[in-house]
Amino acid sequence: MYLADDEVRRTDLALRCRYPELDTVIYRVNDREYVIFCESYEGDFEQLKHQFNQEIRMIASPASVSKFPPKIYEKILPPISWENPVAEFRASAFTEGEVRNLLEGRFPQLIFGQIKHYPGKDYRVEVSVREPVKKEEIAKIREVLQKALGTDQAAVKIEKRETEGTSAEKTDKDSEGGNFWQAAGLAFARELPWTADEADYWFTHAEDIYQNRIGREQLPYYRAGQKNCFLDGAFGGSMDLRKLLLLYETVYLEMPLKEQLSLFLEKQRMSRSELVELVQMGKVVLVLTNLESRYDLPLLEEACAENPLGILGKRGINVLLAAYFSELEHRYAGHEPQIYEMARELYREGRKTEDHGLLQMAHLSFFPLQAKAESFLYLNNDSVFSLGAYGANRIFEEAAGEWFPKEQREYVQLLLQAEAYPIHLALALNGTYFPKKVEFKGRTYTDYYGADFMENLLSFYWYGPREFSLMEKTRGQEALEQLRLVQCQESLSVLDIAKRADQWNTPARFGELVARLYAMEPRERETKIREYNHLLLEIAQPEKNRLATDLILTGAGFLPFYDQFSGGIELLGLLKRQLFSREPFRAAAEKKKWKKQLEKSENKTYDDQTMDDIYLLDRIYRVARLNTNPR
Secondary structure: OEOOOHHHHHHHHHEEEEEEEEOEEEEEEEEEEEEEEEEEEOOOHHHHHHHHHHHHHHOOOOEEEEEEEOOOOEEOOOOOHHHHHHHHOOOOOOEEEEEHHHHHOOOOOOOOOEEEOOOOOEEEEEEEEOOOOOOOOOOOHHHHHHHHOEEEOOEEEEEOOOOOOHHHHHHHHOOHHHHHHHHHHHOOOOOOHHHHHHHHHHHHHHHHHHHHOOOOOHOOOOOOOEEEEEEEEEHHHOOHHHHHHOOOEEEEEEOHHHHHHHHHHHHHOOOOHHHHHHHOOEEEEOOOOOOHHHHHHHHHHHHHHOOOOHHEEEEHHHHHHHHHHHHHHHHHHHHHOOOHHHHHHHHHHHHHOOOOHHHHHHHHHHHHHHHHHHHHHHHHHOOOHHHHHHOOOOHHHHHHHOOOOOOHHHHHHHHHHHHHHHHHHHOOOOOEEEOEEEEEEEEEEHHHHHHHHHHHHHHHHHHHHHHHHHHEEEEEEEHHHHHHEEOOOOOOHHHHHHHHHHHHHHHHHHHHHHHHHHHOOHHHHHHHHHHHHHHHHHHHHHOOOOOHHHHOOOOOOOOOOOOHHHHHHHHHHHHHHOOOOOOHHHHHHHHHHHHHHHHHHHOOOHHHHHHHHHHHHHHHOOEEEEEEOOO
């Protein structure tokens, strides 16, 4: 028998997300009639009822809304809470594809065949599964189906493995083709190991994530305490990967599609094997937002074999987003403990007086809790492309509706929805987002303004007013502008850049130097860079009284020795490396020596900060330099 209890509870949550000021009670009158009582609603109830019927409830749902409670009923149902929209995955699958994803994600060790539905009052579902399957697994499958579909009649049919042409074999074969990949955008494929790992994590930990018992720092896909950035690899990637490797510890690369991969590799001047090695080193993580079948699967499989955490698939992305929205709501409520009650009062007054300004302010204040509650069904069943349905872009869309003429509003809303997922994903990864810039038919298109609005809004919720105000004052250190101060050696392999970045910890040390330079006024910055480049040249010049053991190449220097002296120089270099085998001692000695040399030749004194900068710049001189004329 089918009971719509959980379906109606989901509908009630959707209604409260649309009307957060509502206090509702869910009544089951009988198994074919449910009433959601909207207590003390002071707005236009007919408008609410119309919106409920047109936009919120499913067309065949037995639920209705009322201003009055029913006099006779069987049961009052508990609501699904704002804090835990997962609710044991009850009423969480609505199509056959979603049911299949649910089963294969929960039971990756099993091979499922046909899923048959027999609708009606006595609705039942029958699932085929290939043996071997344990009794406890069968019992668990029934339990999962009953919660997800609302029926107490869930049958599991076991198919023998050796039977040729069984439905299980046919479905498993189909999973390798294009049709299966289309299922809800979150298809499972056992030949791609990350899909199983990510699905298992989601179905095991989703409730803990939404209730803030598991944060992003505990997720296997998240790298805490690092400088990260997000790079869109489409059309070759808009940024130079070499510069990003110098200034960021992890580059989350939105993987180019198969037909765009060659262009990306060509533009970035690297090979497939070098990309795989960057993944193996942990410098690059491949982010898969699209259908897996649209990527170069052999490359992904090779990269996954080298580093299983070097690939972030669609389900893993959704795990991160769930954790991000849950943390965002939790932090915001911590900064403003009474904010949601205040927002509900604004909603009540705005509905009563039909004041659009009050309603917009209420929506702005209530957004983090609303987004958290609404996100679950999307993240459970859809890819990251659905983020526009519940992301911060919706607030901008409402405001843009007043700023733009009617004929342009749909275009603006569509544009904002397309821009939503990259900026939300970058923030969920704790990474810098570089706005897209695309040339098309002589015109330049950018998502800078929409991305900047959403980043500012989400940062406000995350940091709170006081911290956000402080952050606003330091936002002049724009990452994109800082990259322009760096000049990379293009002829070097991308792997050489990555290895030197690790060796000298350039994301922290060189990144801090570049940020300091960017904070200066342009004229002061140019003067400082020219001074540093001049000092690098000076320390590369041999002094007249320098000992032979000191004639070791610096990063910026070139010594004119003939070939017959090369063996001796190598021996002296070995001796010096033994004498200064510990980097801090060697660095201190060289900086002290250089400071003395420079103060003598330049007739001025230099502080420790300057010498630290010069030492670092000298070490990385062959891979990167400061650019005096950024473009």
